[in-house]
Amino acid sequence: MERFTSTDYRNLAHQELWQRFKAGDERALGELARVHYPGLYNYGLRLTTDAELVWDTIQDLFLEIWDHRATIGNAVFVKTYLLKALRYKLLKVRGHQSPIHIDEFESVSLPFSDSIEEEIINNELHTEQERLLHQLMAGLTKRQQEVLYLRFYQNLENHEIAQILGMERQSVANLLYRTFKELRSQWSPDLLMSLLLVALSNVSSC
Amino acid sequence: MDYKTYKTDDFLFDESFRQWTAGTSPEATAFWEQWLTQNPDRVHVVRQAQELVRALNDHYQDDATDARLTSELRRLVRNAAERREAEAADTPSIPLGQRISPWRWASVAAVIILLGFGLWRYGNVNRRVAAESYTHLTKTAQVSLQETVNTSDHVVNILLSDGSAVTLRPKSRLSYPAQFKATTRVVYLDGEAFFDVVKNPAKPFLIYANQTVTKVLGTTFLVRAFESEKNVIVTVRTGRVSVYTQQDFEKAQQSGLRRIQGVILTPNQQMIYNLGDHQLMKALVEKPAAIMPETVSREQVFEDAPVGKVFATIEQTYGVKLLYNDDDLSACLVNLTFTNESLLERLDVVCQTIGASYEVLDGQIVINSKGCK
Numbered sequence: 001m002e003r004f005t006s007t008d009y010r011n012l013a014h015q016e017l018w019q020r021f022k023a024g025d026e027r028a029l030g031e032l033a034r035v036h037y038p039g040l041y042n043y044g045l046r047l048t049t050d051a052e053l054v055w056d057t058i059q060d061l062f063l064e065i066w067d068h069r070a071t072i073g074n075a076v077f078v079k080t081y082l083l084k085a086l087r088y089k090l091l092k093v094r095g096h097q098s099p100i101h102i103d104e105f106e107s108v109s110l111p112f113s114d115s116i117e118e119e120i121i122n123n124e125l126h127t128e129q130e131r132l133l134h135q136l137m138a139g140l141t142k143r144q145q146e147v148l149y150l151r152f153y154q155n156l157e158n159h160e161i162a163q164i165l166g167m168e169r170q171s172v173a174n175l176l177y178r179t180f181k182e183l184r185s186q187w188s189p190d191l192l193m194s195l196l197l198v199a200l201s202n203v204s205s206c
Numbered sequence: 207m208d209y210k211t212y213k214t215d216d217f218l219f220d221e222s223f224r225q226w227t228a229g230t231s232p233e234a235t236a237f238w239e240q241w242l243t244q245n246p247d248r249v250h251v252v253r254q255a256q257e258l259v260r261a262l263n264d265h266y267q268d269d270a271t272d273a274r275l276t277s278e279l280r281r282l283v284r285n286a287a288e289r290r291e292a293e294a295a296d297t298p299s300i301p302l303g304q305r306i307s308p309w310r311w312a313s314v315a316a317v318i319i320l321l322g323f324g325l326w327r328y329g330n331v332n333r334r335v336a337a338e339s340y341t342h343l344t345k346t347a348q349v350s351l352q353e354t355v356n357t358s359d360h361v362v363n364i365l366l367s368d369g370s371a372v373t374l375r376p377k378s379r380l381s382y383p384a385q386f387k388a389t390t391r392v393v394y395l396d397g398e399a400f401f402d403v404v405k406n407p408a409k410p411f412l413i414y415a416n417q418t419v420t421k422v423l424g425t426t427f428l429v430r431a432f433e434s435e436k437n438v439i440v441t442v443r444t445g446r447v448s449v450y451t452q453q454d455f456e457k458a459q460q461s462g463l464r465r466i467q468g469v470i471l472t473p474n475q476q477m478i479y480n481l482g483d484h485q486l487m488k489a490l491v492e493k494p495a496a497i498m499p500e501t502v503s504r505e506q507v508f509e510d511a512p513v514g515k516v517f518a519t520i521e522q523t524y525g526v527k528l529l530y531n532d533d534d535l536s537a538c539l540v541n542l543t544f545t546n547e548s549l550l551e552r553l554d555v556v557c558q559t560i561g562a563s564y565e566v567l568d569g570q571i572v573i574n575s576k577g578c579k
Contacts, residue, residue, distance in 0.1 A: 026286035030279050037275055042268045051269070059282055066286045133261040152218060153266045180215040187214065187258055 006031075022069050029069075033062050036082050039154060043083055046149055047090040057089050083154065084164040136186055144179045151176055210245060217255035218262075227259045285472075288446060291407050292423060338417045338452045340396040340433060344381040351394070355379040365526045366393070369550040369566050370411065373400040377432070398430040402524075402548050405445075418479050419455040421448045426548070427471075438479040442471040449477045451484070506544045513538040513560055517573070520556075524549045527570045534577035535560070 009017065009031040020028035037058065044054030061082065065072060137145055143165075150161045158176065162169040209217075217223045225231035226238040242249055344351055356362040356374045364372040367385050374380055378397020386392075386409070395415040403411045403422050413420040415431035418438045425445020431438040440449050450458075450468035469477050469486050478487045506523075508516055513535050517528045526549065538560045544552055553564050553571065562575035 024290055026283045026290065029286050030283040033282050034275075034279055037278065038270055041270050041275075042266060045268050046266075055274075055278060059278065059285070062282050063285055063289065066289060130261055130264055133258075133265050137265070149266065152262055155219075183258070184214050187254060 022072070024069065026066070029062065029066055032078070036079060039079070040082055040086055043149075043154065044086055044090060046146065047087060048094060053093065054090070057086060057093070061085055061089065079154075080156070080160045080163055083150075083156075087164060132187070136183055139186075140179060140182065144175060147172060147175050148179050148183075209241065210248060212248075212251070214251055214255045214258060217252065218259060223255070224259060227256050228263075285446075340379070340381075340394055340414075340416070343414055344394050347381075347392075347394070349383045349387065351381040351383055353379060353381045356397070363524055363526060365524070365549070365566070365570070366391070367566060368406065368409075368411075369404045369548075371402040371524045371526070371549045373402075375399060395429055395431055397432050398428070400426070400428045402426045403445075404548060404550050414452060417452050417481060419450045419452050421450070421455075421468075422446070436481050438481070440471060440477045440479075442473055442475055444473055447471045449479070449486070451479070451486070506542075508540060508542045510539050510541060512536065513540050513556060516540060516542060516556055520549070520552055528573060529570055530573035530575065531577075534575050535562075535573075536577075538575075538578035 006027075009027055012020070012028075012031070017028050017031055021032055040058050040061075041054055044057065045051065048054060064085075140148070146165065147161055150156045150164060151158075156164070158172045159169045161167075162172045165172070167175075209220075212220075222231070222234045222237065225234040229235065238252075242252060344353070354362060354364050354374060356376055356378050359376050361376070362374045364374060364380060364382070366372065366382055368391055370391070372380060372393075375398040378395070378399055380397075380399060381394040383392075389409065391406075391409055391411040393411075393413055395413055401411075401413070401422075403425055405423060405425075407423045411422045413422075413429055415429055416433055416438050418431065418440075420427075420429060420440050422445065425447055426443040427445070427447050428441040428443070429438070430440075440447060448468045448470050454468065469488055471477055471488070476489045478489065479485070480487070506519055508519075514530075514532060517530060520526070521528050540556065540559050542555060542559070544555075547555065556562075557564055557573070557575075560575060560578055562573055564571055564573045566572075
């Protein structure tokens with residue numbers, strides 16, 4: 001095999017990169033990982049607050065794929081597969097800390113934001129828009145937050161989200177529709193001011 | 207595409223709209239600015255959507271830096287290469303038997319997924335404990351073994367035939383062959399010992415200790431496995447170590463499974479195997495140096511030192527005997543700094559410096575040199 005530079009790997013067509021990966025070229029694995037790492041890490045942080053655990057879990061995830069490279073199937077669904085596997089692993093770890101079934105996902109406490117008051121007290125929100133959004137997010141269920149995240153941040157289609165969350169595609173569509181309806185109705189500057197006042201009065205009453 | 211009918215969330219997923227909002231595409235910016243002047247009634251909806259996109263992006267922002275990503279990717283590629291080499295080394299020692307059914311692969315995959323977070327429960331409680339004891343194993347070993355028993359209250363150093371060094375702690379015993387077999391290096395431990403294993407991917411080093419098997423290719427690590435204790439603890443200082451239950455390891459060897467279910471440890475990681483509930487736990491070691499004091503004193507600097515002094519220090523550090531002719535070497539002065547090198551790596555360095563060679567014979571090291579003029 002001729003010497004390849006990292007730029008060469010970046011320019012490889014998906015299919016060829018995949019072929020190289022399957023043939024046991026660890027730099028092809030590195031390039032595959034480079035493409036997916038930021039998105040996986042970001043998703044991991046939605047599922048646990050332990051950043052080091054997320055880094056380690058992604059590392060393990062890619063090494064598993066590496067170990068099974070000979071038997072692994074198609075390159076097309078890699079992103080969905082990786083997100084789903086990461087989610088499974090991280091939820092499983094949390095399951096060990098407190099024995100909860102994955103199906104009861106919605107009742108599990110997630111870093112998906114819970115309380116706007118807390119956040120404001122932490123003074124981590126800089127703009128009014130951010131405050132409003134946090135307020136809106138806190139009004140969504142965990143499931144809604146996750147679906148919105150996968151649709152918006154990971155740019156996934158409904159059927160891919162369905163696969164990751166183990167839901168019906170139609171349920172995802174319905175959930176997204178409801179979520180956006182809520183967001184749309186509340187996302188307005190007027191409301192923003194009033195919410196801000198409410199939030200601030202909550203802070204002072206604490 | 208009719209943007210006039212778009213609602214706020216429709217804009218959210220329009221690529222060109224997002225590019226404009228992020229400021230990443232001049233074409234998108236030109237298009238949307240023009241579009242807005244032609245559709246002034248949509249300005250409100252568009253601004254609202256833009257604010258939402260920005261707020262969502264802020265909301266989902268994380269702390270990953272390029273430096274961290276790069277180092278994670280390096281670590282991954284390095285580990286992948288190591289595994290590939292280890293696989294190649296594994297193949298002859300544990301030959302592929304019958305074709306593995308997809309079901310078996312499925313169960314392997316399931317276990318490996320659980321391994322990712324280093325904690326799982328063993329379902330099988332019917333363990334043949336007696337067959338896994340130190341006494342039984344050393345009696346039934348196919349090669350003749352010699353045994354070192356440390357009944358003193360200080361550590362005892364053992365040099366194995368491959369040059370690997372073992373520091374045996376008090377109340378511990380180690381059985382090992384005078385000469386290792388061609389394919390593997392197997393030793394049996396009851397108690398606690400620090401291992402400094404010479405790297406040889408073609409010849410894995412296996413430590414059987416209280417129902418566990420630790421497999422390495424070359425590294426430094428500590429095994430604590432007293433038969434009187436409820437836990438087996440393996441702590442890694444350098445390199446990579448795999449730990450299996452003895453049952454799984456032998457089952458895999460018999461059935462010809464190429465990959466065995468086990469825990470892989472990297473530096474500063476620790477595996478604790480609980481003999482009561484057969485649970486393997488992976489943990490991080492906060493201060494490995496404190497657990498492995500043998501390694502602390504190993505940093506040594508020599509400036510214009512007679513080579514005899516270097517040899518004496520090596521003898522002291524590793525508790526081994528070096529045989530050499532003092533007169534031949536009296537004229538040899540060396541400048542050296544040792545940090546993490548193993549015993550044989552140190553000997554390589556010294557011998558290269560003074561143009562000598564060495565061989566390992568009966569637990570001793572013989573230095574051949576014509577001296578320095």
